[in-house]
Amino acid sequence: MGHKTEEVRMAGGTARSGRRATSADVAREAGVSRSTVSFVLNGTKGQTIPEPTRQRVLEAAARLRYAPSAEARTLSRGRSDVVLLYQPPQLPMTADMGALVEFLAAEFAEAGLTAVTHPWSRKPDGDVLTAITPVAVIAWDLPDDAVTAMRHNGVRAVISLTAESDPVAQWIWGTRENGIARLQVERLLSAGHRRLGYARPHDARLAEASEMRLKALRQACAAHGLPAPVAVSIPGDGEGARPAADAVAAWRELVPAVTGVCAHDDVAALSVLAGLREHGLAAPADLAVIGAGDSPAARLAVPPLTMVAVDMLVTARHLVAAVTSLLDGRPVPAGPEVTQVIERHSV
Amino acid sequence: MGHKTEEVRMAGGTARSGRRATSADVAREAGVSRSTVSFVLNGTKGQTIPEPTRQRVLEAAARLRYAPSAEARTLSRGRSDVVLLYQPPQLPMTADMGALVEFLAAEFAEAGLTAVTHPWSRKPDGDVLTAITPVAVIAWDLPDDAVTAMRHNGVRAVISLTAESDPVAQWIWGTRENGIARLQVERLLSAGHRRLGYARPHDARLAEASEMRLKALRQACAAHGLPAPVAVSIPGDGEGARPAADAVAAWRELVPAVTGVCAHDDVAALSVLAGLREHGLAAPADLAVIGAGDSPAARLAVPPLTMVAVDMLVTARHLVAAVTSLLDGRPVPAGPEVTQVIERHSV
DNA sequence: CGAAATCACTAACGCGCGTTAGTGACGTCA
DNA sequence: TGACGTCACTAACGCGCGTTAGTGATTTCG
Structure with a gap:
């Protein structure tokens, strides 16, 4: 049975009706072969294409609104340009995270890659990998297998934020989280507070992140000769501030009492403020509060919250640098400092 | 020149070293042809495969950790399973939006589709389409061309939230936004407020959405015989609540004065509260405030904010139904009501 | 003036898959 | 016994692309 798949020049006419234009359509339209089209459109070096031909191809492509098929391209090239941000429930979307993702998309685009997120919550949805075949994946907790x-399966760079050996994970926990904890502790210490509390996040999905933060806080306290921080959960379900009030009471009734608390995030900080109000107390006089991750709500709180902010743009740049390094087989560069105290009035 | 691309059984051995397993590897491993592997793995109907063979193939696939290549599959099938959420700067990430996206991913997965987001801010990044080739796209503002x-280019369903003719856009603005506006107005009206204000969002990216909301509010007011709401911007830049204080003053100095305000979102509502505090005033006594889009910060505000909440799960279900309908060539079903007043203490 | 190099292309392979058109072996029915 | 199905498969096409190995025509060079 004869086999002549292609190069069967059609009599006349332009593109096949209906379907999207292919490089073969462009070739036909320009009166050249598909190879030539490919050479022109990709600027393949080692090929000499005279200007008139080049223009003919370019014009034909524009006329047919030709856009190369991603599938075919990655199939033939053997790799795609997609970086998958496999967004886990342990990292719920906040305005901060949204900004990070936005920056990541922009920075990856700069590097010629396309960032794409896929959130999962109920169960890890491995099908994305089948549906996308990314070059790189950034995820939270990937089992070794x-x-x-x-x-x-062709993913050339995998970043897992819970893997001990992952250089990016090391930066996240070693520099970023430690930076938050250290600045929180030092800020409270500089205001004279020596017995500290830790307000856990109200969101149950943050349990693991909370554990890591607590560890970092303990280290920071130890480094300054302070006792370990007293961690208290503030359940955020339901209405009213009673649970937060209980938390505040627990801290104040200790001997010696906790006088300054590090909040996991903005919501935890707001909860502490609400708990104080329930007792007719206020920050910073009765209890100093410092949060983490800036947000409009923190700025508008009563009193405005002193926070440790994380620079998401710098964070994004580091992540992109890490991924591109991994893809090029270079070692991951050292991570930058990204934390900074935003002074307001709750300490 | 001979052309025999495949079916060249290799002597012995298992998969080619290194690279990911292909269906040809599985075929070799199971001692059958690639076609048979495909039939077994896809349960192709009209093909009878005896159980022992089936098992051999299945086991071989498992042993080699075979996962079909998405590219090849969509290339051959002619369409992918990816739905692209082309996330625009006009819809900045908030916790609410994050939840919506999460629900969308889960619901689309249920429908056999894979949802993926790509945020852009600086410039619309059309390259995603080249890198992904989705079956469907949900976007904010797509030019007609x-x-x-x-x-x-093969996208079978396009939803553009600013297109007049788009049934989903009609639902968003006709049901969702109108629902928010109507409930806000009616709630304030039932508390006796007849001269209303509108607190525009502080985020400049929300300018367009703000315009739509204002239109809906005007309609809602007109429907109840009220004068048009007085829109005031509350710039959120910088620290302090002075801008918000000016806004509050502007409302109160009107004759007759504005006594109830509809806030665009939670941040706008928080800003109004901050403005009131600046004057030594408070909601609801001096000015009633109702926000939109629930969030922890709204619950923890002083006083806790009365809000109009949007059910993101129901919203997600409707969007998924719309997309699948479009893909199947069915008409888009009518959209559900998704708004609801959350009673707290700011009205 | 003939050999070599360059130019301007084209044919065809293979990426991995779904799918259709077979193809022998075996059983069934008249 | 032969026509006819069904069974259990396999060969091969084509999806759209990048890329390599050519191939005639022209130019360059000794």
Whole structure:
């Protein structure tokens, strides 16, 4: 049975009706072969294309609104340009995270890559990998076999934020989280507070992140000769501020009492403020509060919240640098400092 | 020149070293042809495969950790399973939006589709379409030629939230936004407020959305015989609540004075509260405030904010139903009501 | 003036898959 | 016994692309 797949020049006419234009359509329209089209459109070096031909191809492509098929391209090239941000429930979307993702998309685009997020919550949805085949994946908690499976399936860079050996994870926990904890502790210490509390996040999905933060806070306290911080959960369900009031009471009734608290995030900080109000108390006089991750709500609180902010743009740049380094086989560069105290009136 | 691309059974051995397993590897491993592997793995109907063979193939696939290549599959099938949420700067990420996206991903997965987001801010990044080739796209503002270009390039369902003719857009503005506006107005009216204000969002990116909301509020007011709401911007830049204080003063100095305000979102509502405090005033006694889009910060405000909440799960379900309908060539079903007043203490 | 190099292209492979058109072996029915 | 199905498969096409190995025509060079 004869086999002549292509190069069967059609009599006349332009593109096949209906379907999207292919490079073959462009070739036909320009009166050249598909190879030539490919050479022109990709600027393949080692090929000499005279200007008139080049223009003919370019014009034909424009006329047909030709856009190369991503599938075919990655299939033939062997790799795609997609970086998957496999967004886990442990990192719920906040305005801060949204900004990070936005910056990531922009910075990855700069590097010739396309960032894309896929959130999952109920169950890790491995099908994305099948549906997308990314070059790189940034995720929260990937089981070892999942990582090897990805590698095996063509993912060239895998970043797992809970893997001990992952250089990006090391930066996240070693520099970013430690930076938050250290600045919180030092700020409270500089205001004279030596017995500190930790307000856990109200969102149950943040349990793991909370544990990491607590560890960092303990280290920071120890480094300054302070006792370990007293962690208290503030359940955020339901209405009213009673649970937060209980938390505040627990801190104040200790001997010696907790006089300054580090909040996991803005919502935890707001909860502490609400708890204080319930007792007719206020920050910073009765209890100093410092939060983490800036947000409009923190600025508009009563009193305006002193926060440790994380620079999301710098964070994004570092992540992109890490991924591109991994893709090029270079070592991941050292991570920058990204934390900074925003002074307001709750300490 | 001979052309025999495949079916060249290799002597012995298992998969080619290194690279990811292909269906040809599975075929070799199971001692059958690639076609048989495809039949088994896809449960192709009209093909009879005896159980022992089926098992051999299944086991071989498992042993090699075979996962089909998305590119090849969509290339051959002619369409992908990816729905692109082309997230615009006009819809900045908030906790609410994050929840919506999460629900969308889950609901689309249920429908056999894979939802993926790509945020852009600086410039619309059309390259995603080249890098992804989705079946469907949900976007904010697509120029007409972009829509036709997408259609032309194989996107089978395009939803543009600013297109007059788009049934989903009609629902968003006709049901969702109108629902928010109507409930806000009616709630304030039932508390006796007849001269209303509108607190524009502090985020400049929300300018367009703000305009739409204002239109809906005007309609709602007109429907109840009220004068048009007095819109005031509350710039959120910088620290302090002075701008918000000016806004509050502007409302109160009117004759007759504005006594109830509809805030665009939670941040706008918080800003109004901050402005009131600046004057030594408070809601609801001096000015009633009702916000939109619930959030922890709204619950923890002083006083806790009365809000109009939007059910994001129901919203997600409707969007998924709309997309699947479009894909199947069915008409988009009528959209549900998704708004509801959350009673607290600012009205 | 003939060999070599360059130019301007084209044919065809292979990426990995879904799918259709077979193709022998075996069983069934008249 | 032969026509006819069904069974259990396999060969091969085509999806759209990047890329390599050519191939005639022209130019360059000794």
